[in-house]
Amino acid sequence: MGRPHVMVIPYPAQGHVLPLMSFSRYLASQGIQVTFVNTEFNHNRIINSLSKSSRDDHVVDGIKLVSIPDGLDDSPEERNVPGMLSESVLHFMPTKVEELIERMISETSGAVISCFVADQSLGWAMEVAAKFGIRRAAFCPAAAASMVLGFSIQKLVYDGLIDYDGTPNVNKTIQLSPGMPEMETDKLVWVCLKNKDSQRNIFQLMLQNNKSIESTDWLLCNSVFELEAAAFEQSPKILPIGPIGLAHHSLEEGSMSLGSxxxxxxxxxxxxxxxxxxxxxxxxxxxxxxxxxxxxxxxxxxxxxxxxxxxxxxxxxxxxxxxxxxxxxxxxxxxxxxxxxxxxxxxxxxxxxxxxxxxxxxxxxxxxxxxxxxxxxxxxxxxxxxxxxxxxxxxxxxxxxxxxxxxxxxxxxxxxxxxxxxxxxxxxxxxxMKNVVKDGISYENLNKFVNWIKTEVN
CATH class of the missing domain: 3.40.50.2000 (Glycogen Phosphorylase B;)
Structure with missing residues (x-):
């Protein structure tokens, strides 16, 4: 049986890269080969932030760091607009990820990826993996409540609370289910960007993600069941595995910042x-x-x-x-x-x-x-x-x-x-802390996922 190989791709923002890098470090500590895909812009920033001794061959902690272009120039004016980045993520990056997988397969004369783990914000990545017959898992670096909100979009439209493009029709406080946090319609995830183009891009990305994620084998969330039990009960497919940073807390502190x-x-x-x-x-x-x-x-x-x-x-x-x-x-x-x-x-x-x-x-x-x-x-x-x-x-x-x-x-x-x-x-x-030790919910879910990867290797 060969060594399992997981490809990991985060949404190209710091708050998404760090938890997925922590997740990758945990997988690597379990003997799994990991290829971590950043945009060229973020890849270069990560490499430059590492000590020179850690940069050799772009392999750190057993994780191979690779990159793809994102179609944006390097000006802060363009990169600091969330909507611009989302447009690039939605329309430019899918082709580049597909080309990367094709290149990896041709270089090794056959399929080399056991599982594709993509940021939940990149639903299209699930479709790319499916094209190649690769097993797939979505990873949510946010609260489960944020994911449940995304899953509830159609109901919010049906109930007349938001328009078809995500614009609120009313200003009111809503609760998606008893026990979940209350949310104000003028502060929903896609609304509070205060920019119509940004709102449209984020909203479209979330709609597409809902469809793409239906086909995933796993839906992992960097959260803790007891912290938001109502959200997990609302969407039982979401499995808590967090805080993922604690999953490898016994590893050396020197590389805890990998991904910064x-x-x-x-x-x-x-x-x-x-x-x-x-x-x-x-x-x-x-x-x-x-x-x-x-x-x-x-x-x-x-x-x-x-x-x-x-x-x-x-x-x-x-x-x-x-x-x-x-x-x-x-x-x-x-x-x-x-x-x-x-x-x-x-x-x-x-x-x-x-x-x-x-x-x-x-x-x-x-x-x-x-x-x-x-x-x-x-x-x-x-x-x-x-x-x-x-x-x-x-x-x-x-x-x-x-x-x-x-x-x-x-x-x-x-x-x-x-x-x-x-x-x-x-x-x-x-x-x-109770969740990340043996018999804890997060611990057990992580274990199940790792065992699934190892037993499903061809």
Missing amino acids: FLPEDRDCLDWLDRQIPGSVIYIAFGSYGVMGKVQLEELAIGIELTKRPVLWVTSGGDQPPMRVGSGQVIVVKWAPQREVLLHRAIGCFVSHCGWNSTLEGVQSGIPFLCIPYFADQFINKTYICNVWKIGLGFEQDERGIISRLEVKRKIDEIMRDNGEFKKRAIKIKEIV
């Missing part, structure tokens, strides 16, 4: 070592962080008013207007977030509520302060604040701005001495 588009600033860990336990405000808004100048200033001043130490990651936005260098504030471009959140010095996490950040905060037992701005982040915020009750949102003033006094008030509340948010966060952490 930017090199990590590890000096901030030394700085954290010098801080009082539970005292530091950690601020990070992901790789797409976008905040207006006025809001950024109010946030910075509000945080300064707390007189607490701050670690601020600026990868996706402008430099915060804070007095850096006093020892009270440290600003970095990109941080080893998993290690930061596990550090004893961290007291709370001011976050955009991307799903990766949400899971990393949850598995570290850290309370949140939430500033979502698009896509699934509003669903995640609802989980954090209303379902799990381990964080707070901010109220906006009449200008639509979170004021400096509101920032100070909420930080003081979340870090108050009685620690109610912290106590609940620790309980949620215990639930999560």
Whole structure:
């Protein structure tokens, strides 16, 4: 019996690449050969962020890194528009993936891929794999509730809540099933991009994905059953395997950042070592962080008013207007977030509520302060604040701005001495950790998937 070979392809954005890379590292640790397909643009960023000793032959941790073009130029103006990327993903990349598979087959004189694992956002990849008779699995790097929302699109149209192109017909709060997080129609995943072209592209991608995913052998989700039981019960085909970053937590920490588009600033860990336990405000808004100048200033001043130490990651936005260098504030471009959140010095996490950040905060037992701005982040915020009750949102003033006094008030509340948010966060952490050890739901689902790959090798 030959060694199984899995091809993995993420949606070309940082928040999708990282969990699929963690998944690939887990598969490689189980003796499975992995080929990881990035766009050329992202592939080059990942290679450049690695140490020189890790770049040889583009094979890292037993994972072969390969690339395909995405049809976009390298200008930030084009690449920072989510709708532009989605259009490329929908119309340009499928042919390139097909050509890559054909090339791999011809170079080895026969089929070499046991299974094709594609980001759930790339439904067309399932169709490409089916053309070659390759078994396939879809991987959702977001919450199961986000996937259930996608599956519910036709019903939302039928009920008159949204138009055929995804535009809301009414502004109201909806709940897809009892126990699921409430959602506002003007903040649905595809709506809150605030751009008609972007909305249309994302919506079309989701519609196509619904059809393509029906033919998958597996539908895996980087989540935990108990965290969103209602969503998993609504769509039983979705199998929780998360948090996938914990599946290989026994591996060496040195390559935990594989898949990062930017090199990590590890000096901030030394700085954290010098801080009082539970005292530091950690601020990070992901790789797409976008905040207006006025809001950024109010946030910075509000945080300064707390007189607490701050670690601020600026990868996706402008430099915060804070007095850096006093020892009270440290600003970095990109941080080893998993290690930061596990550090004893961290007291709370001011976050955009991307799903990766949400899971990393949850598995570290850290309370949140939430500033979502698009896509699934509003669903995640609802989980954090209303379902799990381990964080707070901010109220906006009449200008639509979170004021400096509101920032100070909420930080003081979340870090108050009685620690109610912290106590609940620790309980949620215990639930999560129970799932990734032997007999846990996520552990068992991962095991079943790996065994399926190994037993189905021709």
